[in-house]
Amino acid sequence: MREIHPDVQAALDTSRELRHRVADMRERADRIFARRPSPSGLVIPEVDAMGRLRDLYLAPGTCARFDNQELAADIMAAIKESAADAKQQYNIAMNDPANLPRPLEEIMRERQARTEADQQVPNFGKAEQ
Template sequence: MRDIHPDVRAALGMTRELRHRIAEVRERAEEIVARRPSPSGLVIPELDVMGRLRDLYLAPGTCARFGNQELAAEIMAAITESTQDARRQYGIAMNDTDMLPRPMSEVMREWRAGSGPDQPVPNFGKAEQST
């Protein structure tokens, strides 16, 4: 049986690492939830990062206090504000430099510069993990 060529092993490792990185990004995005109150503070929607309404809190007496148009305006104002907040949170979470993994090209460059046929497949962890 033949051994797998080191470049193929590296490519398989890169593929596996890319899948893990995509899963991490999805998990970070799914954790984002925004809850911004309406101007009166009586309506609080809960939205996810995709702008989907997950929950809606109406303080007791809210429906009696507002007419139909006013209540709809309160709900829409809170949803709009929550959507903007979720987008802000997403931008912050996805651009956090502490969460960025080590570039694959850098790892591959270092691996190729190394010598020896028995050199292990590159480690795609963060810089502090690979040393």
Template sequence: MAVVAHPGRSMRELHPDVRAGISLRRELRNRIADMRERADAIVARRPSPSGLVIPEVDVRGRLRDLYLAPGTCARFGNQELVAEIMAAIAESSTDVRRQYQIVMNDPDNLPRPLSKIMREWQATGSDQSPPNFGKPEQ
């Protein structure tokens, strides 16, 4: 089998489409990391009906912290305390989901579609360097 080199290009150079694919992969990794960071920063702290219990719930629904005001355990019986805690966790979980929807769908945070960037690049001729999406090569 014969290997045919692109005219004017050495055998060690990557084809522009391959370089574009590598650039796309890098950009996708960066976008996914950015989304994870934004999601991980979202927490909710909604008080219970009495205001004496405040949980901290993250976007994955995990209970990260729980504040009980002094005297809360003495004020409520076991079942009432459980109801206070669960109500506060449910409210915080609803709030964190709402925050997630707002943050992830904010038009200011939405990057340009990759397909549009690639179409623009291809329209200019694929012999130039691939799009780097405004970021330095890593």
């Protein structure tokens, strides 16, 4: 069996690292949601980081207290505030220096230094000279 060239292995490792980073970012984003009450305090929506409505709580008797337009305005105000809060949480989580991974070039320099010290480039079946 032939060995994989170190540059090809480095490219494979880099693509694997990037896939893991994307998956980690998605998991972080999926954990973000906001629940901000409406101005009346009777409506509480749950909005995720992408601004999607996940759940909506209406206190008992809310529909009886408001007419259609007032209820819709109260619900929309709560959703807008929750979406803004979720967006802010998302920006903080994604830009937090503690969550930033090591630069890929640093990882590649370390890998290249190990490869140069430990291995010799394979000859891929060519006759040794």
